[in-house]
Amino acid sequence: MTPPSDAPERVSRALDTLQIELPSWGFSDTGTRFGKFLQPAAAATIDEKLGDAAEVHRLTGCCPTVAVHVLWDFPGGIASVDGVLQLAARAGVRIGSINPNLFEDQQYKHGSLANPDAEVRRAALAHLLDCVEIATRTGSRDISVWLADGSNYPGTAHIRRRRAWIEEALVEAHRRLARGQRLLVEYKPFEPAFYHTDVADWGMALLLARAAGPQARVLVDTGHHYQAQNIEQIVAWLLDEGMLGGFHFNDRRYADDDLTLGSIDPYQTFRIFHEIALFTAEHGAPADLAWMIDQSHNLKGKIEAMIQTVAIAQELAAKAALVDSQQLLEYQSRLALVEAEETLRRAFLTDVLPWLRDWRRRHGLPEDPLVAFRESGYLERITRERSGRRKAASSYA
Ligand code: PSV
Ligand code: MN
Numbered sequence: 001m002t003p004p005s006d007a008p009e010r011v012s013r014a015l016d017t018l019q020i021e022l023p024s025w026g027f028s029d030t031g032t033r034f035g036k037f038l039q040p041a042a043a044a045t046i047d048e049k050l051g052d053a054a055e056v057h058r059l060t061g062c063c064p065t066v067a068v069h070v071l072w073d074f075p076g077g078i079a080s081v082d083g084v085l086q087l088a089a090r091a092g093v094r095i096g097s098i099n100p101n102l103f104e105d106q107q108y109k110h111g112s113l114a115n116p117d118a119e120v121r122r123a124a125l126a127h128l129l130d131c132v133e134i135a136t137r138t139g140s141r142d143i144s145v146w147l148a149d150g151s152n153y154p155g156t157a158h159i160r161r162r163r164a165w166i167e168e169a170l171v172e173a174h175r176r177l178a179r180g181q182r183l184l185v186e187y188k189p190f191e192p193a194f195y196h197t198d199v200a201d202w203g204m205a206l207l208l209a210r211a212a213g214p215q216a217r218v219l220v221d222t223g224h225h226y227q228a229q230n231i232e233q234i235v236a237w238l239l240d241e242g243m244l245g246g247f248h249f250n251d252r253r254y255a256d257d258d259l260t261l262g263s264i265d266p267y268q269t270f271r272i273f274h275e276i277a278l279f280t281a282e283h284g285a286p287a288d289l290a291w292m293i294d295q296s297h298n299l300k301g302k303i304e305a306m307i308q309t310v311a312i313a314q315e316l317a318a319k320a321a322l323v324d325s326q327q328l329l330e331y332q333s334r335l336a337l338v339e340a341e342e343t344l345r346r347a348f349l350t351d352v353l354p355w356l357r358d359w360r361r362r363h364g365l366p367e368d369p370l371v372a373f374r375e376s377g378y379l380e381r382i383t384r385e386r387s388g389r390r391k392a393a394s395s396y397a
Pocket of ligand 1: 025099146186188221248256294
């Protein structure tokens, strides 16, 4: 099977519509439960995070927005919104999805929206409502809710009551949404809770999103699944239900490892992209999804890791665009199993790099953004500036 004759156009169309949101937290020092390895070039402020994200956008041309985490990026809460907006405009990026932080404060030890203490639930809801307000002011469409809520010991938590509390809060948050805004409900099977997590899988997230209201959708973080789970099937079902809101892309081997997208199982990422492309082909319009990266690298250079991830996403999306859906449907309907499977496999194995490079050239972008980044001197400059600042700060300490 050779690539379809219109392969360059297919790749070009797929890349034209692919916009990927970068996570502000992917540029700062983050760690594991066991500690942090600091990088001298890591961003410490929202200004620096936006600057680094803008650099990735400058080199890739497809990352105009940055997801922010309210507690980390809006230290003054709502009062800091205007300042952050100015920084974003100066950097040349826009503020994307708003992420409430309902997991770090001491009061959330036994949960946030699902905490048995009504006072804590109220505080968590107030933060969530602030996030909706922040999203309105930043012009952001999505508020992505991930809850760390759960329990570690059987018998200690009333599972159904907690579900009802979460539902109540999401309904309230949904009431505050402006037109066009969306509440995205993210699920995760475990960590930090290890006995039960309140929103553990896509079924729970779907029920909560349905209960919250018509502007709520499910957010699929690719790392938040058990080993061997068929993620593309979840994606297909959510698309079919009109309930897929978007993704947090990364890869995993053991748990929520936050590994580079496609580094462990690129074929799975490809199959996810294929389900989306197939849906688009059958519906004649692209599914309206938020494509976000959720990775924070401890060992790799953060900006490099982000550029690499974006390039991988482009490559895999380009490969998925090569699948001839009409042909595939025909093979499926006459149970031509080998032909159908080969249609997918061949597209996956096609080298799309020449077309990807061509697309970049035509858009005035560097053909190889990683090389361009290394030659730009950006890393050397921020390393100098940021390590100087740290030295100055520690000499006052
Ligand atoms: C939780 O593991 C998660 O995937 C959520 O999306 C958080 O917002 C993000 O990671 C950063 O902690
Ligand atoms: Mn996530």
